[in-house]
Amino acid sequence: MKTRVFIDGKEGTTGLQIYERFQNRNDVEIMLIDEEKRKDVNERAKMINSSDITFLCLPDAAAIEAASLCTNPDVRIIDASTAHRTNPAWDYGFPELSEKHRENIRNSKRVANPGCYASGFISLVYPLVKAGVLPEDYPVTCHAVSGYSGGGKKMIAAMESENKTKEMYSPRQYALGQKHKHIPEMQAVCGLKYKPMFNPIVDDYYNGMVVSVPLVTRCLTKKYTPENIHEIMAEHYVGQHFVKVMELGGTETLPDGFIAANTLAGTNNMQIFVCGNEDQILLMSRFDNLGKGASGAAIQNMNIMLGINEATGLE
Numbered sequence: 001m002k003t004r005v006f007i008d009g010k011e012g013t014t015g016l017q018i019y020e021r022f023q024n025r026n027d028v029e030i031m032l033i034d035e036e037k038r039k040d041v042n043e044r045a046k047m048i049n050s051s052d053i054t055f056l057c058l059p060d061a062a063a064i065e066a067a068s069l070c071t072n073p074d075v076r077i078i079d080a081s082t083a084h085r086t087n088p089a090w091d092y093g094f095p096e097l098s099e100k101h102r103e104n105i106r107n108s109k110r111v112a113n114p115g116c117y118a119s120g121f122i123s124l125v126y127p128l129v130k131a132g133v134l135p136e137d138y139p140v141t142c143h144a145v146s147g148y149s150g151g152g153k154k155m156i157a158a159m160e161s162e163n164k165t166k167e168m169y170s171p172r173q174y175a176l177g178q179k180h181k182h183i184p185e186m187q188a189v190c191g192l193k194y195k196p197m198f199n200p201i202v203d204d205y206y207n208g209m210v211v212s213v214p215l216v217t218r219c220l221t222k223k224y225t226p227e228n229i230h231e232i233m234a235e236h237y238v239g240q241h242f243v244k245v246m247e248l249g250g251t252e253t254l255p256d257g258f259i260a261a262n263t264l265a266g267t268n269n270m271q272i273f274v275c276g277n278e279d280q281i282l283l284m285s286r287f288d289n290l291g292k293g294a295s296g297a298a299i300q301n302m303n304i305m306l307g308i309n310e311a312t313g314l315e
Contacts, residue, residue: 004052005028007054009080012058027308045070049075055077061083063081085188086184098130118185120209123270129191134221145200147203150290226278233272248275
């Protein structure tokens with residue numbers, strides 16, 4: 001029997017990507033709402049409650065409303081919005097963080113899909129908090145660069161317009177007031193005492209991202225070398241299909257000394273790098289903001305919930 005899937009918000013970037021990733025799967029039946037009724041609450045409720053799994057690809061307020069429309073206890077929901085990522089009633093959809101996370105996802109009726117920037121940050125910081133490397137008051141800083149597809153339809157249209165300004169051809173830093181919507185998620189999931197300082201940058205390419213976290217070793221719980229940190233990371237992600245810790249220093253992967261942000265575009269893979277020296281260590285997470293940072297992660301979570309190979313439809 002095919003799994004009946006409804007995508008509430010299929011017209012958005014993430015929803016469309018999820019839909020496209022299902023095109024070559026014969027184990028899924030996509031439920032399509034009539035175009036003229038896609039904003040009709042009663043029709044959406046009917047679709048949600050008739051599905052096996054519903055993906056919410058909506059603004060936060062609309063996602064909260066959509067979740068409230070579900071009255072069928074058998075329906076399982078994966079929310080791609082920010083709305084439920086710090087809600088303890090929802091399971092956080094990053095299975096590689098721990099076996100407990102994967103087990104929670106497998107048994108869950110409500111999964112909050114991680115944010116793109118947050119996925120990179122958490123992939124680096126969570127293992128170090130768990131291993132006792134970072135003191136609870138460590139002033140964590142994060143720098144990140146992403147393709148413009150992460151900005152949604154409006155930004156995509158602006159960046160691909162013939163009339164875009166000269167500034168749009170350059171990297172542009174934003175969220176300067178330190179109120180980016182991913183910060184609460186980054187802090188809560190990692191168990192940080194204080195909010196991290198987060199400096200996101202959008203650049204003139206479509207998809208892919210690199211998230212970086214610098215560490216000053218004299219401020220850690222004890223003196224750690226890059227080798228120590230690399231060992232912790234490698235042990236944490238051992239055996240994971242989609243998350244791979246690269247060789248120490250990245251000398252083989254980055255022979256020219258540059259790390260490109262779009263290398264993993266079109267995949268659900270994530271690469272983690274540990275570089276630096278005994279005084280300063282740089283951690284980097286590279287992945288596709290539309291893959292492991294959005295639609296790919298959502299489908300991976302669905303596969304886990306269905307008890308099938310989590311790479312199904314993702315390679």
